[in-house]
Amino acid sequence: MIGSRAALVGIGATEFSKRSGRSELQLAAEAVFKALDDAGLAPSEVDGMVTYTQDTNQEISVARETGIGELSFFSRVHYGGGAACATVLQAAMAVATGAASTVVCYRAFNERSGRRFGQPDARLGGEPSSQGMEMSWHVPYGLMTPAAWVAMFARRYMHAYGARSEDFGRVAVAMRRHAATNPAAWFYERPITLAEHQASKWIVEPLHLLDCCQESDGAVALVVTSVERARDLRRVPVVVAAAAQGAGAEQMMMTSYYRDDMTGLPEMSVVGRKLWEQSGMSPADIQTAILYDHFTPFVLSQLEELGFCGRGEARDFVADGGIEIDGRLPVNPHGGQLGEAYIHGMNGIAEGVRQIRGTAVNQVPGTRNVLVTAGTGVPTSGLILTG
Amino acid sequence: MTAVTQETVHQLAERQIAVGEVRGTPAADPVNLPMIRHWTTAMGDANPVYTDEEYARGSVHGEIVAPPAMAQVWTMPGRGRDEKGGTPVDDVLAALDGSGYTGVVATNCEQTYHRYLRLGERLEPATRMTGFTGPKQTALGEGYFVTWNVSWYSSGEPVAEMLFRVLKFRPRERKPQSGSSQPYPLRPAVNRDTEFFWEGVRKGELRIQRCADCGELRHPPGPLCPKCRSVARTHVVACGEGEVFSFIVHHNPPVPGLETPFVVAVVQLPEGVRIVGNVVNCLTEEVSIGMPVRVRFVQMDDELTLPMWAPGGS
Amino acid sequence: MRTVSEDQLAVGTTLPELSVELTPTMIVSTALSTMDFTPVHHDVDRARAQGSTDIFLNILTTMGLVERYVTDWAGPEVLIRGINVKLGVPGYAGDTMTFTGSVLSERAGEFTVEVRGRVSLGDHVVGTVRFAIPVEFG
Numbered sequence: 001m002i003g004s005r006a007a008l009v010g011i012g013a014t015e016f017s018k019r020s021g022r023s024e025l026q027l028a029a030e031a032v033f034k035a036l037d038d039a040g041l042a043p044s045e046v047d048g049m050v051t052y053t054q055d056t057n058q059e060i061s062v063a064r065e066t067g068i069g070e071l072s073f074f075s076r077v078h079y080g081g082g083a084a085c086a087t088v089l090q091a092a093m094a095v096a097t098g099a100a101s102t103v104v105c106y107r108a109f110n111e112r113s114g115r116r117f118g119q120p121d122a123r124l125g126g127e128p129s130s131q132g133m134e135m136s137w138h139v140p141y142g143l144m145t146p147a148a149w150v151a152m153f154a155r156r157y158m159h160a161y162g163a164r165s166e167d168f169g170r171v172a173v174a175m176r177r178h179a180a181t182n183p184a185a186w187f188y189e190r191p192i193t194l195a196e197h198q199a200s201k202w203i204v205e206p207l208h209l210l211d212c213c214q215e216s217d218g219a220v221a222l223v224v225t226s227v228e229r230a231r232d233l234r235r236v237p238v239v240v241a242a243a244a245q246g247a248g249a250e251q252m253m254m255t256s257y258y259r260d261d262m263t264g265l266p267e268m269s270v271v272g273r274k275l276w277e278q279s280g281m282s283p284a285d286i287q288t289a290i291l292y293d294h295f296t297p298f299v300l301s302q303l304e305e306l307g308f309c310g311r312g313e314a315r316d317f318v319a320d321g322g323i324e325i326d327g328r329l330p331v332n333p334h335g336g337q338l339g340e341a342y343i344h345g346m347n348g349i350a351e352g353v354r355q356i357r358g359t360a361v362n363q364v365p366g367t368r369n370v371l372v373t374a375g376t377g378v379p380t381s382g383l384i385l386t387g
Numbered sequence: 388m389t390a391v392t393q394e395t396v397h398q399l400a401e402r403q404i405a406v407g408e409v410r411g412t413p414a415a416d417p418v419n420l421p422m423i424r425h426w427t428t429a430m431g432d433a434n435p436v437y438t439d440e441e442y443a444r445g446s447v448h449g450e451i452v453a454p455p456a457m458a459q460v461w462t463m464p465g466r467g468r469d470e471k472g473g474t475p476v477d478d479v480l481a482a483l484d485g486s487g488y489t490g491v492v493a494t495n496c497e498q499t500y501h502r503y504l505r506l507g508e509r510l511e512p513a514t515r516m517t518g519f520t521g522p523k524q525t526a527l528g529e530g531y532f533v534t535w536n537v538s539w540y541s542s543g544e545p546v547a548e549m550l551f552r553v554l555k556f557r558p559r560e561r562k563p564q565s566g567s568s569q570p571y572p573l574r575p576a577v578n579r580d581t582e583f584f585w586e587g588v589r590k591g592e593l594r595i596q597r598c599a600d601c602g603e604l605r606h607p608p609g610p611l612c613p614k615c616r617s618v619a620r621t622h623v624v625a626c627g628e629g630e631v632f633s634f635i636v637h638h639n640p641p642v643p644g645l646e647t648p649f650v651v652a653v654v655q656l657p658e659g660v661r662i663v664g665n666v667v668n669c670l671t672e673e674v675s676i677g678m679p680v681r682v683r684f685v686q687m688d689d690e691l692t693l694p695m696w697a698p699g700g701s
Numbered sequence: 702m703r704t705v706s707e708d709q710l711a712v713g714t715t716l717p718e719l720s721v722e723l724t725p726t727m728i729v730s731t732a733l734s735t736m737d738f739t740p741v742h743h744d745v746d747r748a749r750a751q752g753s754t755d756i757f758l759n760i761l762t763t764m765g766l767v768e769r770y771v772t773d774w775a776g777p778e779v780l781i782r783g784i785n786v787k788l789g790v791p792g793y794a795g796d797t798m799t800f801t802g803s804v805l806s807e808r809a810g811e812f813t814v815e816v817r818g819r820v821s822l823g824d825h826v827v828g829t830v831r832f833a834i835p836v837e838f839g
Contacts, residue, residue: 120642128576136575137607140693141665142642143651144573148635152653156633159676190806193713196815199803201824202648205636205671257653258607258661262633422734429734430762431721432769434777447778447835455781456768459761463736493760497785558752 003278006092007230007237008385010039010223011350016186016341019113020217028057028108029065031219036066039223040234041102046223048073048100050090052083052344057108073100077245079253080117081292081375082267084345085383089243091224101225107346108219116215120144131253138255147212147295149254150377151204154297156262158206161312165206168296169197170318172210172338174331175293177324179339182361186214187339211296213337220346222353238356241369241386242278246270247379254377263312265298268305268373271382276307279384281369283307286384288355288364289329290348290372293336298376299323306371325362333362345374352385393522396482396531400519403475408538411474411512414461418453418508426457452503458539458547459498462512474514476535483555488530495534495552501545508541518552526641530556571687572644580610583622588692591684593625595658606660627682629654629696632661636671644687650674654696668697705775707834710812716774716802721766723820725794728756735761745794758792763826767816770800771830775814779832782811786828796820805829 012034014020014027036043046068049059059074073094077083084107091103111117125132125139138144143152157163176192179185192210200209230237248266250259259266276282283306291302300314308329309317317323323331334340334351341347352370354360374381416422420438427437435442436452443451453461480491504510518534534552538545577585587594596608599619603612611618634652641647650666652674666674667683680696687693721727732742737759740747748756767784792798802816811833818826 119640122572122574122643125573125575128578132576133578133581134607136577136581138651138663140571140573140575140687140691141651141663141695142573142637142645142649143635143663144642145637145640148637148651151635152633152651155635155676156653159633189808191712195713195715196803196805199715199801201827202636202638204638205648209639255663257633257663262653426734426765429727429730430765430769432765432772434769434772436777442777447780454765454768456761456764456784457735459764460735463761465736466738493788495785495787496760496764497783498764499783500781503780 001278002089002092002096002240003242004239005096005227006224006240007227008088008222008240008353009225009230009233009235009237010035010041011220011353012036012038013184013220013343013347013350014218016184016216016218016343016347018186018215018217020110024108024110024114025057025061025065027110027217027219028062028106028221031108031221032062032066032104032106035104035221035223038235041223043067044069046102046104047071048091048094048103050075050077050087050103050105052076052080052087052107053078054080054083055107055109062106068104073103077381079375079379081294081344082378082380084292084349084374084381085243085372086245086374086381088222088224088240088349088383089245089381092240092243095224095226101229103224104221105224105346106219106221107344109344110217111342112215112217114217118145118147118212118215134252134255143255145204146254147207148204150295150297151207152257153262153377154206154295157297157301160263161315163300163315165198165208166194167300167315167318168207168211169194171293171296171299171323172197174318174321174324175336175338178333178362179335182335182340184361185335185340186216187335207295207297213294213342216341216343218341218343220343220350222346222349236357236387238353239386240383241281242275242384243381244271244274244278245379245381246274251379256377263301265301265305265376267378267380268302268376268382271373271380272306275371275382275384281384285369286329286371287367288333288370289331290352290370291331291336292345292348292373292376292380293332293338294342294375296338299331302373302376306373325364330364333360333364348372349383352383356385356387396479396486397519399482400479400516403479403516404519406475406516408513408515409473409475411462411514412464413511414509415465416461418461418504418506418510420451420506422460423453423457426454426460448503451506455500455503455547456498458500458504459537459549461510462539474535475516476514476533479516479519479533480555483531483533487557488555490527490530490556490558491553492527492556493551493553494532495550497550499548501547504541504546510539510541510546513538513540517550524643525554525556527554528556528558530554569688571691573642574691581608584608587622587624588684588694593627593682593694594622595625595656595660597621597623604658604660606662623658625656625658625682629656629662629680629682631666631674631676631678631680633676634666634674636674652680652696654680662694664693665695666697667695673698705779705834710804710807712804712806714804716770716814719770719773719800721798721800723758723792723794723796723798725756728758728794731762731765732759735759735765737761753791753793755793755795757794758825760788763788763792763818766798766800767818767826767828767830770802770816771814771832775832778835780835782831782833784828784830786826788826789824790820790822792820792825798825810834
């Protein structure tokens with residue numbers, strides 16, 4: 001079992017901005033230094049590195065910049081933001097098997113000032129790779145942005161369960177409320193109202209602008225080592241109680257429209273089942289959840305897939321501040337990607353660590369176990385962190 | 388002006404940015420009531436602090452002030468005045484014109500007013516070029532974004548600032564009336580597993596892959612049958628009817644080759660498979676889940692035909 | 702006429718709509734009153750020759766109308782600090798521009814209002830106006 005063999009002992013991040021003014025490699029290096037300093041470890045103690053296939057910074061480049069020497073383990077995870085928690089899974093597996101002793105996971109990009117994922121790219125459908133062939137059934141019709149791919153699911157979800165745009169809006173309002181008191185958040189001191197959500201322009205109906213997360217420049221790095229080694233380090237160890245990846249049957253990158261049911265996230269259900277099984281926990285054991293929020297509708301689906309509420313009931317769950325700090329399940333106390341920054345889910349893992357340490361700016365009292373998820377609508381991953 | 392290369396236009400831009408702030412011709416007239424009145428009347432702005440002396444005297448300003456948004460007006464060259472005051476931006480815009488980027492559209496205007504202007508003040512502008520990016524693909528065509536900042540001074544005191552950005556673009560060729568048309572930019576990748584589908588579309592057939600052994604229908608198609616592992620593939624021609632299973636209306640950002648808003652739907656076919664396509668020939672607000680639709684084959688250019696969906700069932 | 706008080710400026714408050722008829726007279730008179738003599742703002746033939754369907758509003762007027770929209774609502778004595786806009790489709794003669802807006806935020810006594818001016822082709826202008834309330838009204 002992977003559970004409780006590894007711990008997160010360091011977290012680091014750059015500032016979150018719209019224009020970092022420096023290369024993606026520099027961002028990666030800065031975040032790695034901060035994470036190692038946080039852990040109290042020297043670069044020379046790192047022997048493993050994990051990142052996303054989408055990251056433009058090779059592991060060896062980051063190692064070279066930061067003075068990390070020899071590596072005995074390096075690995076990358078595919079499927080966009082679905083890789084976030086899986087980087088920690090990879091690191092934990094490396095630590096548990098002895099492939100490496102201390103592993104750095106990182107994600108660094110100029111996603112706002114450089115290549116923006118939300119912009120249509122006509123080349124998406126042109127590649128005769130298996131992913132290009134998948135895209136070719138969608139891109140020629142202009143169905144080619146993440147917002148559009150998600151909106152297609154959202155419309156069916158609304159139809160099936162009577163959810164309304166306002167239900168999605170409540171997620172955005174909660175995230176922005178959290179970000180408003182987080183000085184690291186781009187939307188610090190800038191909460192929104194449901195009326196503003198409703199008045200914001202259409203991106204892709206049924207999604208308004210304020211249903212879509214921001215675009216950010218920045219980097220986050222995490223340090224993973226064994227639970228035994230963690231006890232000797234300066235920080236309270238944050239134990240990886242469970243870590244899992246998930247892909248569903250008939251899975252596509254972001255256009256799994258050909259399954260019987262289009263209202264759920266079966267890939268997240270796989271992750272959830274694995275997490276509960278590995279940790280021996282159930283939703284009632286979770287005090288804080290970090291749910292991937294690149295678009296609001298999938299926050300509702302995740303609550304359902306992970307068992308926090310029944311199918312179609314998430315809109316009642318998020319009503320009346322249900323996912324706010326003093327709600328029935330505080331979600332993304334840092335403000336999530338809608339409020340803090342879009343670092344492809346890695347900033348959420350860092351927040352999970354802070355919640356367990358008790359050092360978060362919006363600390364949820366009594367947090368012992370945090371569930372963290374990665375990209376939605378894509379093959380994904382998840383973690384349960386514990387003190 | 389001869390065409391310049393991408394590199395030289397960037398070099399020119401960098402040079403002009405390095406020039407820094409360049410003073411322009413001072414305003415021909417001081418801030419004055421007749422021009423304010425002309426402006427407020429045209430705008431329909433009835434704010435009395437701009438034109439009613441008595442009201443203005445009792446107001447927070449204590450006297451008549453100019454509308455802040457008039458800041459730029461005071462130093463406009465007007466008609467017949469020599470415009471060759473020369474700002475660092477002029478040469479860059481001219482170089483782009485000479486290279487075929489003849490279109491221009493303003494994209495951003497950001498003004499900051501440090502204080503309200505009183506009658507009698509005479510403004511002096513100063514311009515510096517601050518940004519140059521491109522070439523970028525935009526909805527209007529390939530182009531460069533050029534940014535400059537203007538500061539207005541009154542007796543040496545900065546009173547207002549402006550950031551202004553334009554897109555200089557190469558206008559798209561209009562579609563010729565006959566002969567070859569512009570290729571549609573959103574093209575599918577086609578390989579030996581999928582070419583039967585696109586061949587069918589060109590002939591006006593909507594083809595669904597069918598396993599020659601077990602009869603399983605499948606869309607999107609693939610190299611073999613996941614049910615029985617057979618590689619013996621054939622196809623059936625769909626009846627052409629369907630029902631909207633889900634749909635979106637795309638507004639932003641612009642998509643190359645398409646005009647927004649446009650509708651994309653997942654269509655459920657009576658044969659038991661789903662397919663994605665545009666819904667056309669109806670208003671976006673009339674599309675709904677469950678709506679019966681019928682396939683239409685739309686020729687996008689000389690080579691590509693796409694199946695699309697229009698309202699109407701059997 | 703009076704200036705709005707701070708308690709009427711809660712974040713989320715929506716501004717009353719304002720419709721402005723973009724008559725040819727309006728387009729021409731505003732262009733000239735802003736000292737903008739570019740032909741596309743007063744000469745239909747020249748405007749069409751460069752691919753426009755008619756004469757259209759100039760940017761200095763857009764800025765003036767955005768300012769007017771906010772002061773019409775907030776009162777004559779609010780202090781306009783800045784206007785930031787993104788420009789969209791042209792405002793052609795014969796069209797109507799409808800302004801909508803809402804209070805976006807307040808920080809250190811400075812209010813930000815989000816403003817949108819829409820014509821039949823879509824958004825002509827979207828942006829923000831920053832203003833402060835004079836102390837004696839606060």
